[in-house]
Amino acid sequence: MDISTISSIKNISFGKGAFSNLKKVIKERQSIQERRSMSTEFAIYIDNFFESNESMNNLFKTFENTEIHYIDSSKEPTTSLINSLRDMHLAQNKTPAGLVAIGGGVTMDIVKALSNLLNNPGNAEDYQGWDLVGNRGVYKIGVPTLSGTGAESSRTCVLINEETGLKLGMNSDFTLFDELVLDPDLTKSVPTETFFYTLTDAYFHCIEPLSGRQRNLFADSYAKMGKSLCEEIFTLDNIKSDEGRTKAMLASYFGGIAIANSMTALVHPFSAGLSVVLQVPHTLANCLVMLAMEEYYPIEHRVISEAIEKHEIRVPQGICKDLSDKQYNSLFDSSIIHEKPLYNALGDEFKKILTKDKVIEIFNRI
Ligand SMILES: [Fe+2]
Missing domain, CATH: 3.40.50.1970 (Rossmann fold)
Structure with missing residues (x-):
């Protein structure tokens, strides 16, 4: 880039x-x-x-x-x-x-x-x-x-x-x-779950550019700093301690710079689909998508899963079970429309990899 x-x-x-x-x-x-x-x-x-x-x-x-x-x-x-x-x-x-x-x-x-x-x-x-x-x-x-x-x-x-x-x-x-x-x-007054989910948005703003094909050292460097700060916060006993809140503020800032000078990959396009079709809030939607994408992000999937468990965060389940064909079609359309980040994630072949069946299979895990 x-x-x-x-x-x-x-x-x-x-x-x-x-x-x-x-x-x-x-x-x-x-x-x-x-x-x-x-x-x-x-x-x-x-x-x-x-x-x-x-x-x-x-x-x-x-x-x-x-x-x-x-x-x-x-x-x-x-x-x-x-x-x-x-x-x-x-x-x-x-x-x-x-x-x-x-x-x-x-x-x-x-x-x-x-x-x-x-x-x-x-x-x-x-x-x-x-x-x-x-x-x-x-x-x-x-x-x-x-x-x-x-x-x-x-x-x-x-x-x-x-x-x-x-x-x-x-x-x-x-x-x-x-x-x-x-x-x-x-x-300080942000509820812990909101704080957690919003913090993970910063994490995805960092790990998605780092997993992409269109890279630049400027965005990569900010993304690495933001990613490492988020991972440090996840290991704290209290993510909302002074240390957690201070690091989160910087991680958010770094993640914003990373994404402004680079591009998301797989999580944000699928998350956009969930938000558009089922009105799931952006930060929760990101996490739900990550939990369904172990095959693409094995390490980050583990980081998020362990953080959810450690901090006793409630995660809604079965959101995409038993939807109508029309809703599955809309989920597919509103995710696959984000061609640039999907290309960034998977290259020229992304349409062959993310077939309709594959995309619906991923959503079905949510
Ligand atoms: Fe985001």
Whole structure:
């Protein structure tokens, strides 16, 4: 794989308590805007899970020129949501100086997309695809409160166009955050099972590129670091200890970079099929697929199986048993459509290997 230029995030505050740096990070940007005689208004988008978090609210009260918007992260972001948020900001007659995302993948993707749209003409759906964003977006700061999705370091933000049914990201260097605040204390309140499943997303973002045919040393190096951190966390007695949460935050970041500069292989395409046809959440779907793929990933299958057992994680069983022919056909279609990662995993012959019978046989194990 040839990569000529690799874009990266400028500043990262990392470590326990890093969240208290957010005020300083915003203030520095506001000072730059002030010197340019431009708007200093910041908009903070935050997962509504934190709406009643007293220490966060007290901190926000000390911020100048900032407005808070709560996000319902139970719904996947749509292009129409991004268009309406853009309209809301434009109705105030000024483009904000900066945006902050505090939350998981959904909140981060909303802010990444909004940032692009505020500085580009047209609507969000015009930028779903690869390298379609022409202008740098509004300055944006990411503060993840969940570790694993890699949304904090990826160059995409996935949106659903409800009119066409298209689920696709704005893949662009401009989608990358300008700054990150990585504070492992922010993931303290995540339930253990959610923490586990989300962490395994980072693991798959690392092991899939490493198992592929289209490799590059840049992505491989980040993938190796992320993989090794995940495996260290799995061996801990408590994956949510200070050590576990700190390593998970880095593993997520490394996994996001690995995947942004490389490609998934077998797990994510099958997982996408499960999510599209049976609405299984992404991180759970990944694990279910891995548990059915021992023949392709014997070592990683063992790592995940042992981690599930050690940490007493509940795994739903029999999800794909006794489905209708129509559902099996849809599972096949919505997995096999991801040709690039499947080619990455198995080469030119992937269609001969992943016949309809074979794909359904794999799903039947789930
Ligand atoms: Fe993923």
